[in-house]
Amino acid sequence: MFHRIRRRRQDPFLTEARRRLQEMWEMEQRMPWPPAPGPEAAASPSEAQVGAEPTEPVAEVDDFLPPELRVPSHDQVTGWMMPWPWPLVLDGEIVACAECGAYRDWIIMATRNQIWLRCRAGHQQQERRLDAAWFNRHSGPAADNTDFTFEDCLRHLGH
Template sequence: MPDFLPPDLRVPSRQEVEGLMMRWQQPLVIDGEVRSCPECGAYRDWIIFSMCDDTIHLRCRAGHTTPEPRLDPVWFNRNSGPVDHFHPTLDEGLRHLGH
């Protein structure tokens, strides 16, 4: 059966996307604890990455990235909005989110 959507309306397949990202401006509370960056102590204005290997990573405003094993893709999907852009590079995605 041929694809019913024209190419410009198709969403890239999961194999073409390394992960999803969203901005989280307020403090991130996990299990009753405010999560802070282990390197600089920042506790708000995160970029949260949901990777294709089902891991979640946090990136603070200073650019430090750390895994967050207490979160999972289900949490990410419940808290993120719809995907509104696909970016060819990480830097372009971060610029789009204001980081």
């Protein structure tokens, strides 16, 4: 067991690492540190202190986005929609409309942690196998359009 410790002490890599660590420690000990902030640390008024309070009030600037560039917050939005032109396959089966049998060209709606499917004919059905996490993964980046009514959103998506 002790022969391993002796070999480790003679390892050139570890010897060099110890030497560099010792040099860094000695250099840190020689470096002057700035005085601690406080009333006794102020040697002269001309020295700038880090974190000192400004003497003049700073003018407030309204840097918020203009209204036409703002995205509504989650509490202002009832739901989100996205087109899904492909067949929707869940658990190995293709989802079809319960009324007309359509299996592609869906509008997928997410509202109140529920997912609804709307076919081209206007029939809607809730899809319990999908959740908001699935919708967020597949919806992509933020919407390019914000519509305030359900009909405007459908019109924008081509339904």
